[in-house]
Structure formats: structure tokens, C-alpha cells
Amino acid sequence: MVCRVMMHNSLYFRLAATNLRKNGRVYLPYLLTCVGMVAMYYIIYALALNQSLQSVYGGEQVSLLLSYGMWIMAVFSVIFLFYTHSFLIKRRKKEFGLYNILGMGKRHIAKMTAIETVYTSLISLVLGLVAGVVLSKLFYLLLLNIVQYGATNSQLMLQFEFSTTALYRTLLLFCGIFLLNYLNTIRMIHLSKPVELLKGGQVGEKEPKTKWLLAILGVICLGAGYYFAVTVESPLDALTLFIFAVLLVVIGTYCLFTAGSIAVLKLLRKNKRYYYQTRHFTSISGLLYRMKQNAVGLANICILSTAVLVLLSATVSLYMGGEDILRNRFPRNITVQLHGISEKDAPKIEQMLHAFVQRQQVSSGNTLHYSYLSFAAQQNGNVLQGELDAQVYYGAGMRSVYCIPLADYNAMRDTKQTLQPDEVLLYEIGSSIEGDTIVFGDRTYRIRERIKDMDLRSSSMDEMVGAYYLIVPDLQTIWEIYQAVGGEPNPLLSYFYGFDVDADADVQIRIMQGLQTLQAQQEWHGGVECAEEARDSMTALYGGMFFIGIFLGLLFILATVLIIYYKQVSEGYEDQSRFEIMQQVGMSLHEVKQSIHSQIMTVFFLPLLMACVHLAFAYPILNKCMAMINMTNSVLFIWCCVGVALLFALFYVLIYSLTARTYYKIVRQ
16 A cells, blocks of 8 residues: 555656656746746845945945845746746646546646646755855955955955855745745646646637727827926936836836737738738738737836846946046045135135145145035026925925125136126026026026036035026125025025045045044034045945846846747747648748748847837936936946947847747747
8 A cells, every 4th residue: 555655656756757858948948047046036135144245335335235136136036937937837738638638637736746846946946056155256256346345355355155044035035936836836727627728728819809998008108108208307306207107118018019019910901902912911910919929928028128228227327437426426536515604704714724735745736616605496487486494305396506606606717707786697407497587586687698517516416406506796696695585684605615636545535534623623514525435435336236237137138038938939839830831821931931030020029129219218217317316427328328228139139049949940840
């Protein structure tokens, strides 16, 4: 009796192993993907928990970014592996139906699939964790190199840590995913009848219906998403609208691929002159069937491709434009920003700061200094009303206003401009004033000239909400403007002093610390900053974002490759019979190949084309979002978008050439 049970159980193990071998063409890519995702999740989790990484300056920012990436990976892994495993089970429905008809009950099929799940889980987890532990050192060194820790922290290179917590959490996550996939398999088998299982691979043979409402919804959603992306004006609006625009584009993409493509093909079929040509007749008929079967997969490829393009374009441009961002944030190497300064104090402060710099015995120059008054205002056309009690600058129409005396402007620009009492010069950031006048309360000023560029320190908040720099005739005009918007008479000013230093980073930081001591002694309100001190923090931040971009980009590319491969495999099996029928009705082998090849090319490259269109329309809103973190080099961002798109297109073509071989092998069997 015991021997019989053991033989009975061993049969299931042999069947499970045989099934995996016979279905190797579809299971091997799935297993490789599982191995890759397990390895990548362990690596990013281990890096996020790395204590030596967190101990360095800026390391906490990098660890936080890695934690965000870890959660994105976890959610994506659950969704994507569930989706791909469902595809595998759909391909095997006919096999399960045959087992059922031959006498194997659904309970026995469930037992066999349980053993298959154990096999795939063990292979994925063991190989994935081994690969993750081995490769985590390589990715650790890559991260250190990207954020430039290796040069200044040589001991950090040797402090690699093995994380048992990451190992445990990786096992927990992916065991849960494999269990979820198994339960879904049981559900699909239990709810299907033997006849339905036998015909599982032939579901969807009927001609698809035209779903006009869904197609129209897709056009509306996609058009609305594009409209919001292109017409956004302020970076703050871009931030709030970005997620909404993304959701609209995602919905529109799925609707257009599932319904819009079929509607367009049927419209082409109604055009008799176009349709009744041998080349168009077979292509459109074939594409109608292909779009119904593969619409969701193609939409997934398009969304993943767009995610890769957007993610890599943004992170690459941030990493490459680090120096531009640093210079926008710090117009000079060392800057002093003081508040509550009277008109009489400004010259004395300038003399003290200049004398301090002279005593440092370093080569300095390119000095920039000016007084100003700043306040928040609500814009309505060309009218600005003061919001002097506003603690945060959020809300539509809120702007930052800076008033600078003409004398300081002439000194910083080495010009001899003159202004009438009612004239101003205007420099705009992230917003604009229409017309030739600007109004504050009951006072109107004529805009004599719009300044195209100013060498000033602008904050990310100014980029978000929009800012106006007004060059006014004198201090009296500043006080008049401030009173017109509800301020008190004769307000105290702010003072900016910045200069460049021809010295290494340590010397510049030492000078900054000396200025901080001077500020404390004189009881000045404000702060002293140094670009070199902020460089490590900014490099860590943008380098960490670049690393996450590379990591998630690889993950999305891996998913894209798997979907493309399965699409080719499924179409190969479905085209076997059609390949024979087309030859039987009189088409030559060359015509058959040409027809099927044109259909595959159309379907295959449509997601790439749509992804590039998505990226092009997303550029304006992305550019506004980048401006919020002082990335204002639009030319660099454009070149990064173009470069990433071209590289991804080359990779896409390579994947097509490799997966097309599998397709033709299946068709010719």
C-alpha cells in the first residue's frame, strides 16, 4: 500500500518535471525573469539597508531613494509575474483539458501544478538569491562610483555587507507571489470545463467587434493627457497635473490599442479601393485578428517602453546636468544671504565681508552683491496683490516678487541704466506679465524693458510658483510698492553677497565656516552657503536617482522583453494553421512570408512609435518639473531624451530580430 502511494506520488513529480521540459520554450524565459527579479529585489533591498552607505554625507538620501525603488519593484513584481504566469497557464489550458479527458481529475491536476510551482519557485529563489548575493557587490561598487563616494571614502569600498533581512524579505515576497500564481491557476482550472480547456488556446477566433465608445474614450483621454502636458505653464501646476496626465495617457493607450486599432482597421476595410488589393487584403484581415489577441500585451509594451524612456531621460539629464543645477542653486562659489538689513547697514556689511575675504589670502573675484525686498503676491493679469501673511506659496496665481534698486543692478551688470519714477525693468521666472504695465495696489508702473537673463540666485520655490524681479529707480520706490500691497513703511531689506574662489574644496569650505563665525559674532540673521559643501549632497541625490533610473529601467526592459517574446511565441503557434491555409488558397510562399512579416512589423513597432509620441508630448510637463529642482538646461534635457529614445529603439530592434527567429521556427514546424 505504501509502495503504491509512493509510486502514485512519484508519477506526479515525473509529470511535473516532464511538463516543464516540454514547455521549456515558454517556461525558460519566465524562469529567467523570475531569477532576475529575485536577484534585483535582493540587491536593492540590501543596498537600502547598508549601514556603511548611510553613514557617509548624503548617504541617507541615497538609502531613502533606494527604499522608494524597492517598493516600486515589489509592486511591479507582483503585478507583472501574475500577468505573465496567467499567460503561461492560458497556453497550457489545452494540455490540462487533455489530462482531464484521459481520466485525471482536477484535484490531481492541481496537485501536479503544485509540484510544478514548487520546482519553479525553488529554481527561481535559489538561483535568484545566489545571483543577488554575488552581484550585489558589483552594484554596490557601481553605486559608490555614480555618487562619487569611492574617491573620498576609500574605506567605504571595503565595507560591503551581507543582509539577512533582505534575504528573508525577498523570500517572503516571492513565496507570496508564487503562492498567488498557484491559487490563480487552481481557480482557472476549477472554473473551466474540460471542453473549454481543450479550446482554451482558440479563444478569440471570432472577428472582434468595434467598440466605438471605448475607442472614443481612448481618444478623449489621450487628447486630454496630451493637452495638460503641453499647455501647463507653471512648474507647480506641472507637479500637480503630472500624475493626472499620466493616468489619462495610460487609460487612453489601453483603450486605443484594444478598441481604437480595431475601429481604424475596420474603417480601412470599408474602403473598397484600398482593401481589395492582395497585399492590403491579407494584412488588414490578419491585423484585425492580431489586435484582438494582443491588444493588452501591446499596450503593456507601450506603457513599459514609455516608462523606460521617461525614467532614463530624466535621471540621465539630472546626473549629466549636475554642474548646471549646482550653478543655478549657487550663482557664486560662496554666498551670504542676510535678512533684516537697514539701508545704512548694507555698505558696512559689504565692507566687512570684503575685508574678510581679502584676509584669506586666496584668489577671489566675480563678486555679486545687491539689496532687495521680497514678498508674496497674488497675480490677476498684470495686477499683483500682496499676500504678506502667506506662510507657503501654494495656490494658483501665487508669485514671488523681488524689488532691487537700480544702483545695485547697474553695479552688478556694469551698466548705466536710468529709469523714470514710474518705470521698472522686469525679469520673469516661470510666469509672465502681459502688456506694458504692472500694477501694485493703486500704483501702476510701466515696464520699460524685459530682461532676458540675470545672474541671480533663484530658489526651487521660485521655479515652482513663478517669480518677478523688478529693477526699480530707488529705495523709495521699493517702499512705495510695499506699502501699496499692504506692507509697513520703511521695511528692512535682505542682502545678498556672493563671490568665486580659485581654491580647492577644503579651502572654500573653511572660508564658509569663517563667514559663519563672523555672522554669529555680528548677530546677522541669515545663512552662509558653499557650493562645494553642497556638491556631495547633490551628487548623492542625483547620483542615487540615476542609479534608481538604471535599476528600474533594467527591470522594465526585462519585463518588455518577456512580453515581446511571449507575443511572438503565441502568434507563432496561432499562425501555423494560417500559414498553411494562405498557401492552399493560391498565395506563393514569398507572398505569405511578406504578408505575415508586414503584419508582425506593424504590430511589433506600433508600441515603440506610441512610446516615442508619449515622450514627445510629455517633454513640456517634464521640463517644467525638472525646473523645480533647478534643472533649467532644456537643451541638455532634449538631447538626453533623443539619445535615450535612439538607444532604446536600437535595443528594441535587436529584441525583435532575436524573438522573430523563434516565431519563424514555430510557424515552419
